[in-house]
Amino acid sequence: MSEVKYSKEHEWIKLEGDVATIGITKHATEMLGDIVFAELPEKGSNVEKDGTAGVVESTKAASDVYTPVSGEVVDTNQAIVDDPSKINQDPEDSAWFFKLKIKDQSEMDTLMNKDDYDKFAKETSA
Amino acid sequence: MNTKKTSLYQLHQESNAKFVEFAGYQMPIQYSEGIVEEHKFTRNHSGIFDVSHMGQLFIYGDENLTKDLEKIFPLDLKNLKLNHSKYSFLMDKDAGIHDDLIITKTNEGFLIILNAACKDNDFKILKELLEEKYKMVLDENRSLIAIQGPKSSQILTDVVAGVKDLNFMSGNWFSFQDQKVYITRSGYTGEDGFEISIPNDFVDKLTRELINKGSKLIGLGARDTLRLEAGLCLYGHDLDKDKTPVEANLKWAISKERISKGDFIGSDIIIKQLNNGVSKIRVGIKPEGRIIAREKTKIFNQSDVHIGEITSGTFGPSVNGPVAMGYIENEFSKKDTKVFLEVRGKKHPANICGLPFYKKSYVKGATK
Numbered sequence: 001m002s003e004v005k006y007s008k009e010h011e012w013i014k015l016e017g018d019v020a021t022i023g024i025t026k027h028a029t030e031m032l033g034d035i036v037f038a039e040l041p042e043k044g045s046n047v048e049k050d051g052t053a054g055v056v057e058s059t060k061a062a063s064d065v066y067t068p069v070s071g072e073v074v075d076t077n078q079a080i081v082d083d084p085s086k087i088n089q090d091p092e093d094s095a096w097f098f099k100l101k102i103k104d105q106s107e108m109d110t111l112m113n114k115d116d117y118d119k120f121a122k123e124t125s126a
Numbered sequence: 127m128n129t130k131k132t133s134l135y136q137l138h139q140e141s142n143a144k145f146v147e148f149a150g151y152q153m154p155i156q157y158s159e160g161i162v163e164e165h166k167f168t169r170n171h172s173g174i175f176d177v178s179h180m181g182q183l184f185i186y187g188d189e190n191l192t193k194d195l196e197k198i199f200p201l202d203l204k205n206l207k208l209n210h211s212k213y214s215f216l217m218d219k220d221a222g223i224h225d226d227l228i229i230t231k232t233n234e235g236f237l238i239i240l241n242a243a244c245k246d247n248d249f250k251i252l253k254e255l256l257e258e259k260y261k262m263v264l265d266e267n268r269s270l271i272a273i274q275g276p277k278s279s280q281i282l283t284d285v286v287a288g289v290k291d292l293n294f295m296s297g298n299w300f301s302f303q304d305q306k307v308y309i310t311r312s313g314y315t316g317e318d319g320f321e322i323s324i325p326n327d328f329v330d331k332l333t334r335e336l337i338n339k340g341s342k343l344i345g346l347g348a349r350d351t352l353r354l355e356a357g358l359c360l361y362g363h364d365l366d367k368d369k370t371p372v373e374a375n376l377k378w379a380i381s382k383e384r385i386s387k388g389d390f391i392g393s394d395i396i397i398k399q400l401n402n403g404v405s406k407i408r409v410g411i412k413p414e415g416r417i418i419a420r421e422k423t424k425i426f427n428q429s430d431v432h433i434g435e436i437t438s439g440t441f442g443p444s445v446n447g448p449v450a451m452g453y454i455e456n457e458f459s460k461k462d463t464k465v466f467l468e469v470r471g472k473k474h475p476a477n478i479c480g481l482p483f484y485k486k487s488y489v490k491g492a493t494k
Contacts, residue, residue, distance in 0.1 A: 033347070034162040036441035037418050037448075055470065057418050059161040059351055059441050081416075085162075 006117035007068035023096040027121040033058040035087045040076040069107040071100030132178035133326040149242035151179040156345035164348035165443040172277040173344035178269040181245025186235040187260040202381040206231045211295045221392030222367035241361045269329035274319030281339040316356025355442045357481025364437045372399040375408040410481040411450040417474045418448045419467040426466040449483045
């Protein structure tokens with residue numbers, strides 16, 4: 001079974017083999033409000049852990065999307081670019097952002113599990 | 127500094143408002159449904175906006191007051207009918223804008239609605255200009271709410287009889303629970319609607335009744351997307367002391383009769399700009415893709431020369447795409463001129479367009 005991990009920047013990451021699917025958490029979407037614009041990294045580009053790998057914008061403001069691990073972008077989700085409201089509707093499943101072929105499996109160990117993330121999200125939004 | 131709360135604070139809280147500090151007040155930016163839903167609900171049904179943070183300045187006086195105010199505002203006030211309103215600005219001697227406002231002739235003088243962030247300064251300026259000859263009250267005992275959208279006329283009529291007969295940009299005194307309320311048919315969303323000035327102790331009751339009749343509370347977030355789609359300026363962003371009404375493309379609001387005579391604060395500059403043209407002017411800007419160009423985004427021409435800056439930009443829920451306004455060198459201000467907007471280091475194509483982005487539906491001749 002693949003485990004879903006979470007970053008302090010409110011991304012989720014699900015690893016299957018050496019390919020990781022990354023998106024933003026439900027908590028993140030609730031903080032952002034209605035998402036009206038999404039920009040994704042280019043397929044084939046390389047992204048570095050904690051570097052920017054996209055942008056989401058609500059009616060109010062723009063926010064960077066960070067990648068919680070390093071790797072090569074092997075796929076992006078055009079559906080959320082065409083209809084960004086999908087991110088609010090189903091952030092932790094069909095509205096994923098991009099897939100990475102990861103370089104260093106050990107980077108996963110620096111991330112939080114679900115319980116720790118939920119606690120973190122609650123504390124930081126209080 | 128202590129942030130102030132409006133008389134609807136309790137109701138905002140009950141309605142799950144997210145608050146932001148705005149001009150020293152705790153104001154609702156949105157409620158649980160979010161900006162896009164609130165925006166669409168206002169366009170399709172009816173939304174209530176708490177704008178009690180705005181200044182309600184009552185100035186009491188006779189024809190001498192009218193004469194003195196004509197030295198300040200570029201309006202033909204002596205021909206303004208009782209209970210009729212005009213959009214105008216308080217300018218400095220260089221025609222820079224201190225504030226934009228709505229002025230209404232009342233039976234005792236004038237009522238001026240001022241922006242929250244400007245009201246105290248406006249009061250000081252006006253008091254000085256009027257040499258303390260008239261009684262001026264920046265009324266903190268009254269709240270101000272707007273009800274906007276196509277169903278608002280019926281909803282408000284069900285609660286306050288008679289408001290349906292008001293024409294756009296006119297008002298009157300009405301009664302709610304034996305309280306005197308001043309209602310004008312106006313607003314800042316591009317929709318038909320009303321603004322209601324009511325004693326603080328009664329605003330909660332009135333608002334709850336309007337909600338019971340089918341209207342909903344709408345936050346400042348949707349107020350911003352609504353006004354921008356309607357092509358209306360927001361002070362501190364699209365208007366400020368470095369911009370004149372002519373540059374802001376608001377010359378329609380300056381009385382022709384007054385221009386021919388001059389003799390109001392800033393008139394020299396206004397007349398010069400009307401005759402000789404301006405170097406920069408406010409325009410609507412529509413990005414070609416989905417990219418959102420926000421305030422301070424730089425505008426470039428096809429030869430990559432910096433020619434202007436965005437002053438307001440967001441996603442327009444009714445337009446279903448990005449919308450923006452900004453100031454641009456006059457020679458590039460023609461409709462359909464292609465420009466480029468620099469967002470996060472990349473230049474994105476956009477076109478100069480007419481305003482509003484979303485067509486108004488104000489009531490000119492009200493049903494009798």
